[in-house]
Amino acid sequence: xxxxxxxxxxxxxxxxxxxxxxxxxxxxxxxxxxxxxxxxxxxxxxxxxxxxxxxxxxxxxxxxxxxxxxxxxxxxxxxxxxxxxxxxxxxxxxxxxxxxxxxxxxxxxxxxxxxxxxxxxxxxxxxxxxxxxxxxxxxxxxxxxxxxxxxxxxxxxxxxxxxxxx
Numbered sequence: 711x712x713x714x715x716x717x718x719x720x721x722x723x724x725x726x727x728x729x730x731x732x733x734x735x736x737x738x739x740x741x742x743x744x745x746x747x748x749x750x751x752x753x754x755x756x757x758x759x760x761x762x763x764x765x766x767x768x769x770x771x772x773x774x775x776x777x778x779x780x781x782x783x784x785x786x787x788x789x790x791x792x793x794x795x796x797x798x799x800x801x802x803x804x805x806x807x808x809x810x811x812x813x814x815x816x817x818x819x820x821x822x823x824x825x826x827x828x829x830x831x832x833x834x835x836x837x838x839x840x841x842x843x844x845x846x847x848x849x850x851x852x853x854x855x856x857x858x859x860x861x862x863x864x865x866x867x868x869x870x871x872x873x874x875x876x
Contacts, residue, residue, distance in 0.1 A: 754868075760805065774786060799821060803819075
């Protein structure tokens with residue numbers, strides 16, 4: 711009988727530790743997302759200023775990819791032809807403007823997180839919007855070239871997406 715009680719307590723303690731561990735992981739995930747995603751309501755003018763401020767840090771630099779009228783990505787210049795930068799970017803930034811909802815979203819993705827899984831960057835926006843999954847950018851090549859504008863896309867409906875490393 712005493713052996714049975716002992717095993718029950720062991721199982722209860724083990725399950726308790728698992729629950730606390732899961733709560734800690736969930737809390738860390740919420741904290742990570744809260745630190746790396748900013749979402750705000752914004753006017754068209756304010757959103758334009760936010761995009762201009764980012765573009766100003768890169769002066770007259772052209773994006774690595776151009777988007778045609780059919781929303782197909784085409785490399786404006788091959789990454790392997792670009793010189794190696796002394797400055798390694800820490801984050802891949804995405805800034806998106808949705809004029810229908812008047813929402814400006816800014817997301818930072820650390821390069822260490824991009825390197826964890828696949829070797830290609832695959833971001834997708836559902837619902838018929840712009841799909842970054844088609845770019846197939848090699849994270850290591852993107853890190854090698856340093857801070858750069860990857861995409862500056864404007865849709866005919868007024869949506870805008872700016873992707874850069876910094």
